[in-house]
Amino acid sequence: MTKISKAACIGGGVIGGGWIARFLLAGIDVDVFDPHPEAGRIVGEVIANAEKAYAMLTGAPLPPQGRLRFCATLQEAVADADWIQESVPERLDLKRGVLTEIDAAARPDALIGSSTSGLLPTDLQRDMRHPERLFVAHPYNPVYLLPLVEIVGGAKTSAATIQSAMERLPPIGMKGVHIAKEIEAFVGDRLLEALWREALWLIHDDICTVETLDDVIRYSFGLRWAQMGLFQTYRIAGGEAGMRHFLAQFGPCLAWPWTKLTDVVDLDDALIEKIGRQSDEQAAGLSIRELERIRDENLVGILQALKGGDGGKGWGAGKLLKDFEQSLWADGGATASLDPSKPLRLVETKVSPAWVDYNGHMTEHRYLQVFGDTSDALLRLIGVDLAYVEAGQSYYTVESHIRHLGEAKLGQAIHSTCQVLAADEKRLHLFHTLQDTATGAVIATAEQMLLHVDSKAGKSVPAPAAVLDKIKAIVVAHSDLALPEGAGRSVGQRR
Amino acid sequence: MTKISKAACIGGGVIGGGWIARFLLAGIDVDVFDPHPEAGRIVGEVIANAEKAYAMLTGAPLPPQGRLRFCATLQEAVADADWIQESVPERLDLKRGVLTEIDAAARPDALIGSSTSGLLPTDLQRDMRHPERLFVAHPYNPVYLLPLVEIVGGAKTSAATIQSAMERLPPIGMKGVHIAKEIEAFVGDRLLEALWREALWLIHDDICTVETLDDVIRYSFGLRWAQMGLFQTYRIAGGEAGMRHFLAQFGPCLAWPWTKLTDVVDLDDALIEKIGRQSDEQAAGLSIRELERIRDENLVGILQALKGGDGGKGWGAGKLLKDFEQSLWADGGATASLDPSKPLRLVETKVSPAWVDYNGHMTEHRYLQVFGDTSDALLRLIGVDLAYVEAGQSYYTVESHIRHLGEAKLGQAIHSTCQVLAADEKRLHLFHTLQDTATGAVIATAEQMLLHVDSKAGKSVPAPAAVLDKIKAIVVAHSDLALPEGAGRSVGQRR
Numbered sequence: 001m002t003k004i005s006k007a008a009c010i011g012g013g014v015i016g017g018g019w020i021a022r023f024l025l026a027g028i029d030v031d032v033f034d035p036h037p038e039a040g041r042i043v044g045e046v047i048a049n050a051e052k053a054y055a056m057l058t059g060a061p062l063p064p065q066g067r068l069r070f071c072a073t074l075q076e077a078v079a080d081a082d083w084i085q086e087s088v089p090e091r092l093d094l095k096r097g098v099l100t101e102i103d104a105a106a107r108p109d110a111l112i113g114s115s116t117s118g119l120l121p122t123d124l125q126r127d128m129r130h131p132e133r134l135f136v137a138h139p140y141n142p143v144y145l146l147p148l149v150e151i152v153g154g155a156k157t158s159a160a161t162i163q164s165a166m167e168r169l170p171p172i173g174m175k176g177v178h179i180a181k182e183i184e185a186f187v188g189d190r191l192l193e194a195l196w197r198e199a200l201w202l203i204h205d206d207i208c209t210v211e212t213l214d215d216v217i218r219y220s221f222g223l224r225w226a227q228m229g230l231f232q233t234y235r236i237a238g239g240e241a242g243m244r245h246f247l248a249q250f251g252p253c254l255a256w257p258w259t260k261l262t263d264v265v266d267l268d269d270a271l272i273e274k275i276g277r278q279s280d281e282q283a284a285g286l287s288i289r290e291l292e293r294i295r296d297e298n299l300v301g302i303l304q305a306l307k308g309g310d311g312g313k314g315w316g317a318g319k320l321l322k323d324f325e326q327s328l329w330a331d332g333g334a335t336a337s338l339d340p341s342k343p344l345r346l347v348e349t350k351v352s353p354a355w356v357d358y359n360g361h362m363t364e365h366r367y368l369q370v371f372g373d374t375s376d377a378l379l380r381l382i383g384v385d386l387a388y389v390e391a392g393q394s395y396y397t398v399e400s401h402i403r404h405l406g407e408a409k410l411g412q413a414i415h416s417t418c419q420v421l422a423a424d425e426k427r428l429h430l431f432h433t434l435q436d437t438a439t440g441a442v443i444a445t446a447e448q449m450l451l452h453v454d455s456k457a458g459k460s461v462p463a464p465a466a467v468l469d470k471i472k473a474i475v476v477a478h479s480d481l482a483l484p485e486g487a488g489r490s491v492g493q494r495r
Numbered sequence: 496m497t498k499i500s501k502a503a504c505i506g507g508g509v510i511g512g513g514w515i516a517r518f519l520l521a522g523i524d525v526d527v528f529d530p531h532p533e534a535g536r537i538v539g540e541v542i543a544n545a546e547k548a549y550a551m552l553t554g555a556p557l558p559p560q561g562r563l564r565f566c567a568t569l570q571e572a573v574a575d576a577d578w579i580q581e582s583v584p585e586r587l588d589l590k591r592g593v594l595t596e597i598d599a600a601a602r603p604d605a606l607i608g609s610s611t612s613g614l615l616p617t618d619l620q621r622d623m624r625h626p627e628r629l630f631v632a633h634p635y636n637p638v639y640l641l642p643l644v645e646i647v648g649g650a651k652t653s654a655a656t657i658q659s660a661m662e663r664l665p666p667i668g669m670k671g672v673h674i675a676k677e678i679e680a681f682v683g684d685r686l687l688e689a690l691w692r693e694a695l696w697l698i699h700d701d702i703c704t705v706e707t708l709d710d711v712i713r714y715s716f717g718l719r720w721a722q723m724g725l726f727q728t729y730r731i732a733g734g735e736a737g738m739r740h741f742l743a744q745f746g747p748c749l750a751w752p753w754t755k756l757t758d759v760v761d762l763d764d765a766l767i768e769k770i771g772r773q774s775d776e777q778a779a780g781l782s783i784r785e786l787e788r789i790r791d792e793n794l795v796g797i798l799q800a801l802k803g804g805d806g807g808k809g810w811g812a813g814k815l816l817k818d819f820e821q822s823l824w825a826d827g828g829a830t831a832s833l834d835p836s837k838p839l840r841l842v843e844t845k846v847s848p849a850w851v852d853y854n855g856h857m858t859e860h861r862y863l864q865v866f867g868d869t870s871d872a873l874l875r876l877i878g879v880d881l882a883y884v885e886a887g888q889s890y891y892t893v894e895s896h897i898r899h900l901g902e903a904k905l906g907q908a909i910h911s912t913c914q915v916l917a918a919d920e921k922r923l924h925l926f927h928t929l930q931d932t933a934t935g936a937v938i939a940t941a942e943q944m945l946l947h948v949d950s951k952a953g954k955s956v957p958a959p960a961a962v963l964d965k966i967k968a969i970v971v972a973h974s975d976l977a978l979p980e981g982a983g984r985s986v987g988q989r990r
Contacts, residue, residue: 140716226720227793227794235783279726364895
């Protein structure tokens with residue numbers, strides 16, 4: 001994967017801020033130029049939301065966060081960036097001016113993406129000296145969680161630019177979709193605009209309210225579209241007869257006089273007030289901040305659910321997340337600085353919304369999930385990574401003894417350490433401790449026995465020397481540590 | 496909640512079959528009339544899919560499945576039903592004829608719903624003698640998983656009918672949305688139609704392919720819509736300035752000459768072939784059955800994720816699922832027939848797609864989830880239910896010892912039993928065994944110690960007499976059982 005080494009963001013509103021958060025959390029330094037007096041605050045809030053979301057999204061080791069710098073001039077911000085993202089307000093003259101300035105100050109090999117949600121790249125690149133490196137990179141809000149970037153080239157954009165841009169998105173957890181021809185609003189906003197027009201008529205004509213309209217979407221096709229979109233869903237609807245049959249059946253409806261799309265609704269004060277009032281009622285007192293929190297928690301949950309899709313292989317945005325996590329594990333930055341003479345601090349996370357009961361407490365089995373992640377991190381450290389497992393051998397947990405000594409709550413920062421108690425050719429005896437990161441208080445412990453197995457044969461086999469050497473080095477380093485209180489105990493045994 | 500006591504389904508295609516599965520799995524008897532020679536096979540396949548999905552969707556005790564009967568005549572099918580659902584092909588004359596026949600043969604107090612996705616209820620009820628009880632109940636495919644039902648009355652439909660229909664949907668896990676005025680295609684299909692028209696133009700004009708169009712949806716707004724729909728999402732986009740500000744900003748775009756919606760695309764053979772070919776490529780060899788399986792697994796995962804939304808309180812379709820499960824627990828049918836002298840068989844489930852790793856094996860922590868569910872089921876049995884917990888006391892798990900003796904795979908039917916080893920005023924000592932349901936082979940065991948606590952004070956307190964009496968009765972009944980092999984052991988202890 002080709003990685004961006006340094007990013008510049010021109011414009012730090014909600015979209016610009018979302019890009020900044022994406023880059024920083026992927027470990028990329030970002031220089032920002034935005035003359036708006038509130039830019040620092042707005043960007044800071046978006047980054048805080050993104051940090052919270054990522055902590056819940058993945059247990060994979062995020063790289064050390066990139067360095068954020070606000071610059072006094074556009075020229076200073078773009079000087080040594082290899083990806084420059086423009087996110088200024090949606091006016092052609094303004095964007096054209098900014099892009100021409102970027103063009104003059106940027107490195108000749110820098111990629112220049114515009115966040116425009118509707119303007120044509122051919123129009124944007126008109127006055128540039130190096131227009132071949134300008135493309136539209138249109139993201140969706142919240143940029144730090146939604147993976148899509150529509151990549152659109154203009155008349156003068158080079159094929160190499162499009163290819164470079166597409167390659168640089170997976171390492172920051174994003175999905176580039178190349179739109180074949182430029183049209184105003186590209187693909188996503190075209191689709192949204194069509195539905196939006198019809199929706200406004202439905203409210204205008206009192207067929208439904210904003211709440212019942214939203215309910216119609218989120219209790220039905222919204223659930224379908226999160227995973228498969230429109231055509232694949234209809235392919236299934238066509239049944240064994242398939243897509244062509246479905247189209248032949250559905251086609252005639254297109255000519256029915258259903259829709260009001262041929263008219264443009266007049267979004268006058270009365271309609272704005274009506275929608276505003278209904279929207280207030282729908283929100284039922286939840287603030288924008290609370291709605292953002294709920295939205296992000298739900299997105300995290302949906303992405304994690306899709307990660308388990310297609311029988312555990314991952315599907316759609318969940319497959320993308322899985323790939324992103326694998327690249328994070330491969331980079332394995334988090335374990336580089338471990339002190340081998342202490343219990344190894346292997347997992348840092350926050351209590352995810354999917355992990356809590358209705359009281360906001362972490363549920364029982366999620367403790368074992370974090371302990372399982374801790375064992376997995378140790379295994380990667382001794383060379384038992386995904387490639388090793390795919391080659392046919394692995395360590396399986398055969399026993400766990402968990403003690404609950406405290407509680408963890410939604411959003412709480414927690415970490416887990418591992419002490420290796422013993423190891424032989426086949427067995428690995430571990431003791432994990434889960435602590436509150438702020439206070440260090442012990443929340444739970446787990447003693448585990450793992451067995452080295454040949455997965456295909458389904459029986460235990462000795463681990464290879466390369467693995468045993470690494471584990472034994474840790475056993476030696478840990479041999480001076482005291483046996484943890486709680487090790488070797490059975491359930492209910494008195495202290 | 497008001498429950499349907501007996502349902503009749505006229506028409507057993509994909510939609511009719513989905514209704515049948517919904518009713519049966521909610522414990523309602525269904526009489527079906529469909530003269531199609533393949534009706535039995537089609538309905539059977541839908542029910543099989545639904546059973547698989549429900550087993551993964553919820554650990555709550557489903558009621559004994561309703562009885563399914565195919566009838567020789569429409570009259571026989573509707574005779575004693577209190578909800579009759581018509582799902583015959585979408586032709587006004589045909590539907591009107593069928594509804595008039597239903598009207599003549601049904602009980603006078605029966606509710607009659609039509610699955611039509613576009614016809615007006617006023618037109619449908621024209622020839623009925625009791626038109627006041629006819630309404631549109633328009634569901635979405637797959638009916639057994641997607642909760643939405645658009646409820647639409649015609650000119651002669653009574654308000655009481657609409658109210659009765661709305662009340663009867665939550666007990667079968669569905670969400671009725673009452674559409675205020677009847678228009679062709681109601682709300683959902685209006686919105687779909689608008690987006691669909693635009694989508695067909697985008698393919699026709701080679702702006703994108705069906706795959707890139709689907710990707711645009713499922714990597715961006717599809718993920719948003721699964722939880723919040725359109726207006727609530729835009730409310731957030733408006734930021735602190737709110738919905739009115741968003742509309743004022745967005746309004747002008749409506750008049751831009753973006754869209755091609757004013758023209759109707761000609762769905763000729765060339766376009767059908769183009770879409771068909773692109774759809775084949777997108778499916779990448781996955782059959783309709785495989786796509787259905789993936790869709791259902793993803794829907795289950797998304798619904799479960801939303802169940803944890805809003806800090807564990809549940810959000811949207813996940814909140815609905817949570818409420819549905821609570822009603823199932825309250826009915827608690829599954830524990831009625833337990834033999835107290837044996838380990839109590841408390842949990843029956845299948846390995847859910849969200850529970851497996853990339854090899855299709857159940858992940859470590861999901862074992863503890865099933866064991867936790869087993870403890871919860873025991874607690875409900877002794878009176879420690881949700882109301883008890885909400886009143887301020889509960890049992891907390893303080894220790895667990897899990898042994899893995901086998902493996903469980905995606906979709907595998909498993910069950911869990913509980914032997915109560917001991918109990919005193921505060922402590923509850925349990926031993927759970929997880930078995931393969933087909934062979935009885937033991938897959939894992941868990942020994943657990945639970946402590947009775949005052950949740951608010953955060954300390955252990957004696958359980959009340961009513962709870963202790965029930966638990967002691969089980970302890971006595973279990974006192975003749977042998978101590979399970981594996982109880983009282985510590986991690987790594989030799990046998």
